[in-house]
Amino acid sequence: MIQRSQQGNSTIWFDDEIISDPTLPLFDASYWQEQGKVVGSASGRGTTWFVQLDDMQAALRHYRRGGLFGKLVEDHYWFTSTEQTRSVQEFNLLRALIQSGVNVPRPIAARAVKSGLTYQADLLSERIPNAKDLVSILQENPLPEVMYHKIGQEIAKMHNANVNHTDLNIHNILIDGQEKVWIIDFDKCCQQPDGDWKQNNLNRLKRSFLKELNKRQIHWKESEFDVLEKAYSSSR
Known part of the structure; x- marks a missing residue:
């Protein structure tokens, strides 16, 4: 309690x-x-x-x-x-x-x-046990398609709860040892009615992938984000 x-x-x-x-x-x-x-x-x-x-x-x-x-x-x-x-x-x-x-x-x-x-x-x-953020993971190896599917589903669950994650990026998405997806860092985030903010969250996340691709040469390609978005849309 x-x-x-x-x-x-x-x-x-x-x-x-x-x-x-x-x-x-x-x-x-x-x-x-x-x-x-x-x-x-x-x-x-x-x-x-x-x-x-x-x-x-x-x-x-x-x-x-x-x-x-x-x-x-x-x-x-x-x-x-x-x-x-x-x-x-x-x-x-x-x-x-x-x-x-x-x-x-x-x-x-x-x-x-x-x-x-x-x-x-x-x-x-x-602290989520045995978990790494997507940046750390993708610096070492590419993710299988099923994990992008899980990420899309988890973001959809968050949006179905009407939570706007104003800083959704790949530092704030974790995967643990059981391949469970977690979302962290909700400072300045809030619940609010449906709106453009949901697409803005996804756009921000994609920019984060692109930024780290250029900065750290992570193992990622844009077609994998399409998998994430498709899973997201099917879970909304």
């Missing part, structure tokens, strides 16, 4: 099936390092820390701004309400996607720390 805990100027939402004590410094990477439970990290917009919980590994991410404005205001956001903070919105969106049968990481805990008119945010979510 999802619980909410108020600790000073921090509001924490957590899954009590996984987190028994929300007063622990769950969002502090140094805490996990002291416990000897940091099992890896990934660099992007800041560092995502992978930590070992009792029954799963989790990804700890601190929300940071990108672009030019991010150089000026690195990790503070304008506060309107706790329910509108980026961490709790992504937390709740992941829960809604899971309820709709979409393969996404399980949200574990989210935090918003209010400071005057702004806030900072963090998210702790499941």
